[in-house]
Amino acid sequence: MTSPFRNQGQAKSCSNWNAQVYGISSHSLRAVLGWGAYNPIIGHEGVGTVAKLGQNVSNTSIGQRVGLKWLYNACTECNTCKCGFKHYCPNQQNTSRHVPGTLQQYALADANFITPIPNGLSSEIAAPLLCAGLTMSGALSHLETSLAPGDWVVISGSGGGLGHVGVQMAARLNKYRVIAIDSGEEKKEISLSSGAEVFIDFKTENVAKRVAEITGEGxxxxxxxxxxxxxxxMAPAVVRNLGIIVNVGLPRNDIEIPISATICAARGSSVGTEEQMAELLQYALQGVITPAIEVFEFSEVPRLIQALIDDGIKGRAVVTIPYDT
Structure with missing residues (x-):
């Protein structure tokens, strides 16, 4: 079941519908630099309005504002899906990878995997949360059974599109004490304003030493x-014995990093669940979680991609996409 949408917003990339807002992210960068197999039309999250319904679509309506995400669809039949983990489905399809992305005026979406956007929440704020927010929600969920409020969490890349939202969630929702790792005054400012207790500049300071001084044992x-x-x-050097490492970043496919199993318990995280997505949008509606955004015209996309390559984007860049009324 598919439905065309009018695209209104996106944070990292785009999908297939009638467009207005889109965001720039690491997946966009990987696609442009050829680090993986992606669809020529990039963009894997966006906000739009339903323009047309496919056959047998009953869970949405024309004109409804919805979000498209990295998870385009899942098989729903494998054991992973039946256990409630569709975002880990081995047969999943991804927006801008297996199907065209959202950086276009119209996109096709699987009606079973779209997210309603709450009334009162702007598309520009909702768009980054569909990927950056949900990714960090999924990452933080790995800590829930092991950590308690007041525990120390180090978030590297804290001033970027995913990082600063993760700092907000960790500090404001989970009540963790966050140590932010990034570089430069702008990244320091956004990290601390997002709720980090301490900021460490990895270019000018010894990160592992500073973390040990602050936390006592990591x-x-x-x-x-x-x-x-x-x-x-750097990750194993900043956690204590039995500390948890959650890997979110997507490096080049040829990068291999040997990490001793005796140093840390490592877990990976790609994205969160639909329930986490709905909850996160409600937090945004309440003003508890607010991504730092700067809105750009569609013509600025090439310059923004270069800024991504140069690590020159603070917070999240959101692109508006013109469309015919």
């Missing part, structure tokens, strides 16, 4: 957002 967990070899290699 953080209880770290979430690795950047897709760099250096970020992954």
């Amino acid at each position: 953080a209880h967990a770290t979430i690795v957002v950047p897709g760099t070899k250096e970020a992954f290699e």
